Amino acid sequence: MLDFTHSTHVPHGGNLGEAARRYGIARETWLDLSTGINPNGFPVPPVDAQTWLRLxxxxxxxxxxxxxxxxxxxxxxxxxxxxxxxxxxxxxxxxxxxxxxxxxxxxxxxxxxxxxxxxxxxxxxxxxxxxxxxxxxxxxxxxxxxxxxxxxxxxxxxxxxxxxxxxxxxxxxxxxxxxxxxxxxxxxxxxxxxxxxxxxxxxxxxxxxxxxxxxxxxxxxxxxxxxxxxxxxxxxxxxxxxxxxxxxxxxxxxxxxxDTAWQAQTRIRLAASGERLACLLGQYFAGVQHTSLFCWLRDERASRWQDALARHGIWTRRFEVVRGLRFGLPADEPEWARLAAALDVASQEANGQCVRNQQD
Known part of the structure; x- marks a missing residue:
């Protein structure tokens, strides 16, 4: 018989419910960058209603x-x-x-x-x-x-x-x-x-x-x-x-x-978006690594940065075993602008916290 006594929950991105409860910000107002999912996914075609009636x-x-x-x-x-x-x-x-x-x-x-x-x-x-x-x-x-x-x-x-x-x-x-x-x-x-x-x-x-x-x-x-x-x-x-x-x-x-045409266009678009995100984050962090769908950075201040961005309604994925953050892609220009503005403010907040800690 399998023993589930020591089963543990594995954390994942996309846990907006947790973020909304913790920060008191309505779920629908968050910019969720905590997953590596394409925010402009495949355009889903209509599905025949009869499909729901069949196995x-x-x-x-x-x-x-x-x-x-x-x-x-x-x-x-x-x-x-x-x-x-x-x-x-x-x-x-x-x-x-x-x-x-x-x-x-x-x-x-x-x-x-x-x-x-x-x-x-x-x-x-x-x-x-x-x-x-x-x-x-x-x-x-x-x-x-x-x-x-x-x-x-x-x-x-x-x-x-x-x-x-x-x-x-x-x-x-x-x-x-x-x-x-x-x-x-x-x-x-x-x-x-x-x-x-x-x-x-x-x-x-x-x-x-x-x-x-x-x-x-x-x-x-x-x-x-x-x-x-x-x-x-x-x-x-x-x-x-x-x-x-x-x-x-x-x-x-x-x-x-x-749909090979959509796939080819999406590869080009995602490659550019991944580079863009890496360049944006590179203004605030050293050693940013990226794929076309997410960026990863190691930083001992990961918890502080996640918290600072979350206060502006932007949710990222934090890792503890190797301290760092993962950022997914914004979906459109307003989201890119929102991320850029939040990073600028969060940087000042994070650096200010660092200075206060040193003074303490």
Missing amino acids: PDDDDDLEAIAAAHYGAARALAVAGTQSAIRMLPAVLPKGRIGIGLLTYGEYAPAFEHAAFFVDRFVTRECADMHGAASFVLEPGKPLPVDLKHLVLVNPNNPGAERFTPEVILGWHKELAMRGGTLVIDEAFIESTPELSVAKFADRDGLIVLRSVGKFFGLAGARVGFVLAGAHVDRAMRYLRGPWSISGPARIVTRSALL
Whole structure:
């Protein structure tokens, strides 16, 4: 029997209810930059009302369309990447698994709960934190000899580190020779498809997770895909069960994956927006890292900065294990102007607080 005694809540962005209660600011007035979701997502087409009366059609062409879009041999549709994460421990042999210290927070609890021994790693960008981790993950260097599996988010969330297919496939080869598996979470890779290893997902010991929540802005649809070899696909298909994705969500996701013109335009727009955000934040913080959908910065004053911005109704995502903030993209010019003005005022407030602390 599973033991839920020590189950813990994993914090995520998008928790506007908490922010509204804490600061007494009406929820609808917030500028929510706490997630990395495209604020100008795919224009959802009308859905036939009859769709709500029918059970979802698991035998439609959604998975074939997804496989073609990702360049994979097959695709398993699941209720978001989160659903796949909970299934992974059941399809991997027990062994030591490496998971980033600063990465998406649901992986470590899922494997720890399933009695895997979890080794936390840091990348060379956070090598100064090596004392809090088991090893430093560096391209071109071998993995620890007793490591069975590795989970890698590429680009990393929130650290924004990127890994090339050559580096990833090198680590996969190491693990495959041990009978292990490399799990690649590509939730934020849609803007940079050249980094994807989806086309190699038919290889034994390689599992790729994709999502339509971030780039396509369809987080509410809760649709993701597992790209893997036939054995893992069968196992996870059994665990998933029937009707895991609603009929309307299947229709919307199908449209998004087929609209290559919208995808191409969105890649260009998001690349420019990501650069713009990094430049804006670079006026106030050192070492800003970014993807096309979010910026990450390490700063010991992260808590103070989050609080200062929240007092102006702007919500960001704060991390504690490596102190820093993640900023998502504003949706339009008024939101960009609002963020710029708030940063200017918050900077004065944060610096003033710092001076007061020194005087005290």
